[in-house]
Amino acid sequence: MTQSKPLILISNDDGIQAPGIHALASVAARYADVIVVAPDRGYSGQSHSFTVDAPLRVRDYDMKIDGVTAFMVGGSPVDCIKLGVHGLVPRRPQLILSGINHGSNTSSSVHYSGTLGACREAALLGIMGIGFSIDDEDVDADMTDACNVAAKIIEWALSAPQKAGVFYGVNIPSGCKPLGIKPVRLAAGHWHEDYHMSRDPWNSRYYWLVGTFVDDAPGATDTDVYWLRKGYATICPCRLDVTDYDELNALASTSL
Numbered sequence: 001m002t003q004s005k006p007l008i009l010i011s012n013d014d015g016i017q018a019p020g021i022h023a024l025a026s027v028a029a030r031y032a033d034v035i036v037v038a039p040d041r042g043y044s045g046q047s048h049s050f051t052v053d054a055p056l057r058v059r060d061y062d063m064k065i066d067g068v069t070a071f072m073v074g075g076s077p078v079d080c081i082k083l084g085v086h087g088l089v090p091r092r093p094q095l096i097l098s099g100i101n102h103g104s105n106t107s108s109s110v111h112y113s114g115t116l117g118a119c120r121e122a123a124l125l126g127i128m129g130i131g132f133s134i135d136d137e138d139v140d141a142d143m144t145d146a147c148n149v150a151a152k153i154i155e156w157a158l159s160a161p162q163k164a165g166v167f168y169g170v171n172i173p174s175g176c177k178p179l180g181i182k183p184v185r186l187a188a189g190h191w192h193e194d195y196h197m198s199r200d201p202w203n204s205r206y207y208w209l210v211g212t213f214v215d216d217a218p219g220a221t222d223t224d225v226y227w228l229r230k231g232y233a234t235i236c237p238c239r240l241d242v243t244d245y246d247e248l249n250a251l252a253s254t255s256l
Contacts, residue, residue, distance in 0.1 A: 006032040006158055009093040011080040012101065013043045013114025016061055016072045020100035023143040024132060027150045028097060029067040031158060035093075036063060036070035037084035043076045044103075046114040048121065050078040058083070077118035085125055095157055096122035099132030100146050102139060104171045106224040107189035107213070110238060119167040123240050128157055129167040135228060136174035146172040149181060149233045165240040171228050178233040186236055187223035188216040 008028045012021040016038035028034045040059075043049075056079055061072040071088055073080050081096060098118040105113040115131045122129025130153060134146045149172050172178060192214050195207040215225055224234045 006094040007089065007091055008032040008034050008095045008097060008154075009081070009084050009089060010034060010036045010097045011038045011077050011084070011118045012099055013039065013046060013077045013118070014102055015039050015042045016063075016070065018042075018102065019139060019141075019143065020102055020132075020134070020146075022063060022065070023147050024097060024100045024150055025063060025068050025070075026065050027147045028154060029065055030151070031154055032094070034065075034068045035084065035089050036061070036068060037073060037080040037088055038070070039077060039080060040072045040074050043114045045112050046076045046078075046117060047112050048078055048117040049076050049114075050082060051075045056083055058088070077114040078121045081118050081121040081125070085127070093127055095154070096125075096127050096129045097132065097150075097154070098129065099170075100143060100150065100172075101131070101133035102141060103133060103137040104135040104228065105131065105133040105169055106171055106228060106234075107187040107215070108191065109213075110169055110186060110236075116167070116169055116238070119169070120238075120240065123165055123167040126162070126164065128160070128162055130154075130157060130170060131168070132170045132172065134172045134174055141174060145177055149178060152181065153235065163237075166237050167240075169224070169236045169238060170233065171224055172233045173228055173231050176231050179231045180233070182227040182232045182234050184224045184227055184234045184236050185222055186238070187220065187225035189225065190214055190216060 057074040061070040101115040119129030119131040191211040193211040
C-alpha cells in the first residue's frame with residue numbers, strides 16, 4: 001500500500017464469505033487501497049451492536065483480489081469498523097463502505113440493519129460511510145449492475161467534501177438495469193411482525209420472527225421505496241442527530 005492512493009475500509013453484515021462484499025471490494029480496488037474487516041458469519045439485523053464482554057478474534061482472510069487485504073473478525077459490523085480504524089488499518093481511511101448487502105435496506109430497516117450500523121459508526125468516527133444493498137436476497141444474485149452503481153458513487157465520494165454527522169444508504173434494484181440514481185428520503189414505513197411458535201425434538205417451544213413491510217405513506221413519490229420499485233437505484237443521506245427540534249422548541253416553551 002502507498003500513501004499516494006486513498007484508503008477504503010470495507011465491512012458488511014452478511015459475513016466475509018458473502019458474494020456481495022467480494023463484489024464491492026473488487027470495485028473499490030479500482031480506485032484505492034482496500035482493507036476488508038468483516039464478520040466471520042452473518043450479523044443481519046444487529047444494528048449498532050458491538051462487543052464489550054468478550055475478546056474479538058481476528059484471522060487473515062484471502063479474498064484473492066489484487067490490492068485487497070482482508071481480516072475475518074468474530075464480531076459485529078460495528079466491531080469490525082471500530083477494530084479496523086483503531087487497530088488494523090495503517091492509516092485513517094478516507095471512506096468506509098458496507099455491503100453489498102443481499103436484500104434491500106429501505107425505510108425503517110436502516111435502524112435495524114447491520115450494514116447501515118457500520119456506516120453510522122463511520123460517521124461517528126468522522127469518516128464518510130456508505131452502505132450498499134441490492135433488492136435481492138438470493139446468494140447468487142447478479143451483482144453486475146450493483147457494481148456499476150457502486151463505482152459511480154465511490155468516484156463521487158472520493159472527491160466529495162466530508163459532511164459531519166452524515167452517512168448514506170444506497171439501494172439497487174434487481175432484475176433490471178437501473179434507470180438512474182435518485183437522491184431520496186426514507187419512506188415512512190414499519191414492519192408488521194409476528195413470532196411463529198414451534199417445538200424442537202425435545203418438545204421445548206421456540207419462536208421465529210417473521211415480518212412484512214408496510215408502507216405507511218404509499219402515495220409519496222420522493223422516497224427510497226417508491227423509486228426502488230420504479231427501477232432506480234437510490235441514495236439517502238442519514239443524520240446522526242436524531243433530535244426532534246420542533247418538539248425541543250415546544251418543550252422549551254412549557255413550564256417543566
